[in-house]
Amino acid sequence: MPVPRNRLGLLLLGAFLTLVLYLLLPAAQHEQRLVGTRPDGGKRGQPDVLFLHGQAFTSKTWEDLGTLALLAGEGYRAVAIDLPGYGDSPPVETVATAQGRVAFLDHVLQELSMRRPVLVSPSMSGRFALPFLLARWEQxxxxxxxxxxxxxxxxxxxYQQVQTPTLILYGDRDARQRVAVVPDAGHACYLDKPEDFHQALLGFLRQLK
Structure with a gap:
């Protein structure tokens, strides 16, 4: 029995939508949660700022701390992401290697349309940021x-081959090796002394204009 033309059209539409969902699903499974400000971009001449996070934290840390709102008020486009396996981002096997972590940050910058941003990297996220810095410092x-x-x-x-302007921060109560310190702060110095951290960060960003 012939299928009515209108019913056939509905069947074809349903099959097309199913195919589209199938193709989009794998990409959706690997999306990283991000929070940020000024999606339309920051002021002209100011770099975007991408925030990573430490092992016990997520992208929301920078939102709760007021860092993203502060930078937005200063005209910067600031975005924080959840690294794979943290927060709302699913694990990704490819970041088990340094090369895979470089590729991951390459992908993030491309997806966020960030050209030569400032990368902020606390603690554990150095495993992502350092190999990226050494391989892609010009970015x-x-x-x-x-x-x-x-x-x-x-x-x-x-490290000597890297020519990227760098601000290295440590808390003065952090027992690790230090270069520059935030007074009376521990390992997560940005949490212990957010005002001092924000002042140092903004001072550094302003010098990059």
């Missing part, structure tokens, strides 16, 4: 490591 306008993990994985000669 960054600035680098702000905060008590980063993984610094000893690379030789001094490798």
């Amino acid at each position: 960054l306008a600035g680098f702000v490591p905060i008590a980063p993990v993984g610094t000893k994985d690379y030789a001094a000669e490798q």
Whole structure:
């Protein structure tokens, strides 16, 4: 029995929508949760700022701390992401290697349309930021490591090749090696002394104009 033309059209439409959902599903499973400000971009001449996070934290940390709102008020486009396996972002096997973590940040910058942003990297996220810095330093306008993990994985000669302006922050109660310190602050110095952290960060960003 022939299928009515209108019913056939509905069947074809349903099959098409099913195919579209099937093709989009794998990409959706690997999306990273992000929070941010000024999706339309920051003021002209000011770099975007991408925030990573430490092991015990997520992208929401920067929202709760007021960092994203502060930078938005200063005209910056600031975005924080959940790294794979943290917060609302699913685990991704490819970030098990340094090369995979570089590729991950490459993808993030591309998806967010960030050209030469400032990368802020606390603690554990140094495992992502440091290999990216060494491989792609020319893609960054600035680098702000905060008590980063993984610094000893690379030789001094490798760091010397990097020409990215860098602000290195530690809390003065952090027992790790230090370069610049936030007074009376521990490992997560941005939580202990947010005003001091914000002042140092804004001062650094303003110098990049």
